[in-house]
Amino acid sequence: MSDPDGGARQRQAAPMKRFHEILLLIGQLNYTWTNTESLLIYLIAGLANVDKETAVIIFLTLNTTRARIELVERLAKMAKTPSDRRQEILAVTQQLGKQAKLRNKYSHCIYSFDETGDQASTQLMAIFDSKETIKYGKIEQIDDAELARISEAIDQIMRINKGIWAIVERHSFPR
Template sequence: MQHILLLVGQLNYTWTNTESLLIYLIAGLAGVDKETAIVIFLTLNTTRARLDLVERLAKLAKTKPACRKDVLDVTANLSRQQKLRNKYNHCVYSFDETGKLSHTQLMRIVDTTRDVRYGKVEAVDDSEMARIRASIGEIAETNRAIWEIVRRYGFPH
């Protein structure tokens, strides 16, 4: 249990640190100062809303094509990694009879035209732990890529 909690904590720290860098992308793409970008960032209360804003700003005609591509690449990476982060932030951890963590149960409803499903169960095994570690590495790479965009395009920081 300790190991998974440490990994999830590291995943969350890496994610939060990287998500906060969207402030600089907002500042540069919207042509505002950092303080204004912080207010915009904090006003949008979900990651999805923040990513949507950055993507929409990048798609404006005034954004240079190379910058647009770079920004959309990092937002796509974040969107992909967000799924795993959300999984571990919105699940119940289940244990076997010995008290060892055995699986997660996602606390989300899937409402289709014919039925309602909830609580997708997934094992927490070595491959899943490796997947979390890989995600942490990819988010860290995205962090570095955002800093490179900020420098390359002279965004406020």
């Protein structure tokens, strides 16, 4: 004899799996990002020729990712930075900047899930000004293609992480 509610429970469990998959990916994106962004401390220390503690204070004083990346880029562009070092640091900060857009989207939005957890969307918490009107709260679906994009971003950020560590080790920056 079969359980008359078993099929219904299984159908409900499958969509909730999607809900958990999305939350797990967003968590991984944010963890991977935060872990990698903090490595800018070592680039600041090496480029500014300061100890790690001083670099931490500088890093924490700058309260946006953009400001932190710009500082590293400006330090790298100083005349005293060897050209090859400058190029490898600018390449890694450029890659980090590209990934920041997606990370910012998912860190600064509101999430919506339907009652089953299967359909998900984001609502951006930003104002878009045009010449005569404003728009806000753009809604976008989180579909399979978007989940693949998030997964690829996580992989890219992990590669950036390894790239920063390689620079730190190659140039003996303070750790």
